[in-house]
Amino acid sequence: MSAQNVPAPDSGTRNTDAQHAVTQNPDAQHTAAPGITVIGLGQMGSALADAFLTAGHRTTVWNRTPGKADSLVARGAVRAASVAEAVEASGLVVVCVLDYPAVRGLLAPVAGSLRGRVLVNLTSGSPEQARAEAEWAAEHGVGYLDGAVMTTPPGVGDSANMFLWSGSPELLAAHRATLAVLGDPVDLGPDAGLASLYDAGLLGLMWSVFGGWLHATALAGADGVPARDFTAVATRWLKTVSWFMTTYAEQIDEGKYPGDDATIDVQVATIGHLLHAAEARGIDNRLPELHLELMRAAVAAGHGGDSYARIIENFRK
Ligand code: NAP
Helix, strand or coil: CCHHHCCCCCCHHHHHHHHHHHHHCCCCHHHHCCCEEEECCCHHHHHHHHHHHHCCCCEEEECCCHHHHHHHHHCCCEECCCHHHHHHCCCEEEECCCCHHHHHHHHHHHHHHHCCCEEEECCCCCHHHHHHHHHHHHHCCCEEEEEEECCCHHHCCCCCCEEEEEECHHHHHHHHHHHCCCCEEEECCCCCCHHHHHHHHHHHHHHHHHHHHHHHHHHHHHCCCCHHHHHHHHHHHHHHHHHHHHHHHHHHHHCCCCCCCCEHHHHHHHHHHHHHHHHHCCCCCHHHHHHHHHHHHHHHCCCCCCEHHHHHHHHCC
8 A cells, every 4th residue: 555545544543653654664654554453352452452441542453252342432433453554554554462472363364454554562571472473573674663561551641650662662652642541651762672672571570569568558557547548658658669769770870789778788677577566467468578588689799788779689699
């Protein structure tokens, strides 16, 4: 399809995106075709399609189990009868299924139809899988953006929540306005693997925070403090912890850990109070014991006078 044959977009948002796509990515002229396709209508894919519909985009949908499209079709989505039909309906093809093998299983047979379009992959996976998918897309003349959804389905469409993007900066710029209806777009640059890398790390951070919060909430709860009262103070504390992290990130990048705020030696003594209080209330102490073990290893290596950021060296094998 030549740029002259690009179908007339039927919304202002699409028009802007289509023109950008042609301007910024002249080799991918099909990207100017209007509309968005969403393949995969599980909990997350349905939320994505719903956000596109809400924003007024012509949205074509396909799911392996067809019934999951019904409510979206009732709201105005176009049902595709096959993956090929779904791909051919739009310039922007969003896929959100269980995993990367499912993505490849669906898209490899329609690689010819995908050529010249933009594949937006919001399926979770490893950085290596994302990079392999980007290579596959390039080999087949398909534009590629890899994304990570940093919320659960009810949070899709809320600009307070982040969508991480990696892959072609030109394609992200061209489709940024369209993708911004899902959540605040955070551009991580051209390495397609970075959205998955950040995603994995950020989920690890979330689980660690959940673990610490639940341990602390169990501790407070043992003395009758309701979880909501404790959590109101805990979430405020997290803002201060974020400030510590920002300071420590500078130290990590410089490889210097001056113990000019709170040394590891001091924190070894302090964590004893937590262990004692939790032990006395019958709370499982495995999490803080792991922290103590990491701190003691740093002390044993002669770094007790350094800042807590030094503990990162324990994680580097
Ligand atoms: P889900 O509700 O279980 O939906 C899974 C989807 O994948 C369904 O559409 C399913 O089709 C499809 N699928 C699975 N295997 C398939 C195959 N072999 N061929 C074709 N389609 C296949 O899961 P979800 O919560 O939507 O998650 C989808 C992706 O989003 C996952 O990678 C997940 O990690 C990611 N994600 C989810 C969340 C969240 O909070 N839910 C947050 C961030 C990222 P059927 O309907 O036919 O089974």
